Amino acid sequence: xxxxxxxxxxxxxxxxxxxxxxxxxxxxxxxxxxxxxxxxxxxxxxxxxxxxxxxxxxxxxxxxxxxxxxxxxxxxxxxxxxxxxxxxxxxxxxxxxxxxxxxxxxxxxxxxxxxxxxxxxxxxxxxxxxxxxxxxxxxxxxxxxxxxxxxxxxxxxxxxxxxxxxxxxxxxxxxxxxxxxxxxxxxxxxxxxxxxxxxxxxxxxxxxxxxxxxxxxxxxxxxxxxxxxxxxxxxxxxxxx
Numbered sequence: 001x002x003x004x005x006x007x008x009x010x011x012x013x014x015x016x017x018x019x020x021x022x023x024x025x026x027x028x029x030x031x032x033x034x035x036x037x038x039x040x041x042x043x044x045x046x047x048x049x050x051x052x053x054x055x056x057x058x059x060x061x062x063x064x065x066x067x068x069x070x071x072x073x074x075x076x077x078x079x080x081x082x083x084x085x086x087x088x089x090x091x092x093x094x095x096x097x098x099x100x101x102x103x104x105x106x107x108x109x110x111x112x113x114x115x116x117x118x119x120x121x122x123x124x125x126x127x128x129x130x131x132x133x134x135x136x137x138x139x140x141x142x143x144x145x146x147x148x149x150x151x152x153x154x155x156x157x158x159x160x161x162x163x164x165x166x167x168x169x170x171x172x173x174x175x176x177x178x179x180x181x182x183x184x185x186x187x188x189x190x191x192x193x194x195x196x197x198x199x200x201x202x203x204x205x206x207x208x209x210x211x212x213x214x215x216x217x218x219x220x221x222x223x224x225x226x227x228x229x230x231x232x233x234x235x236x237x238x239x240x241x
Contacts, residue, residue, distance in 0.1 A: 093232070169216075185207065
């Protein structure tokens with residue numbers, strides 16, 4: 001018998017048989033991991049097994065490559081976010097993207113810590129939309145599609161960076177862009193870590209990260225479409241701001 005204990009955030013729940021559920025969780029030491037919860041479809045467990053919930057987890061299986069079974073205990077609920085449409089959409093986008101793109105059983109502790117900090121900020125911090133944009137940048141980096149925003153891909157300079165190449169993900173300055181500027185993606189200052197973001201800058205940044213999620217990351221995962229929860233969040237941002 002193989003077993004381990006960890007904590008993690010619940011990403012998704014799928015009914016399994018009459019009374020059980022298969023859950024997908026994101027943990028610091030074991031990455032994205034699935035397992036069966038006996039009785040997970042019952043009334044007692046339903047309030048606990050909500051996407052975004054923080055859980056204490058024990059996983060057991062006869063062999064390492066088996067699906068295995070989880071025993072879960074609640075640590076923290078994020079059910080309060082259901083009262084506010086925008087943070088709830090943020091939670092759904094975060095858990096949906098993590099479930100979509102993370103390889104199974106590969107630890108990514110830095111992304112885990114960043115994700116938990118963002119989830120905790122959803123209900124308490126008005127600046128969380130900017131933190132969400134930076135989280136998407138981190139997600140691209142952790143999945144092998146990091147944006148190189150350090151210098152201009154054309155001139156090699158470090159000043160007046162204003163665009164991103166949609167093909168390479170490298171920054172381009174206004175001078176380097178020249179007549180090709182309308183074919184490049186926007187690079188707002190907030191993506192460079194410089195200050196807060198206006199509504200326009202936030203939407204520009206999400207357009208840029210969205211391009212690489214749609215056209216680089218998704219094709220690498222078999223051309224599956226991105227979770228619809230991300231687009232719902234982008235649409236709500238547009239209406240809200």
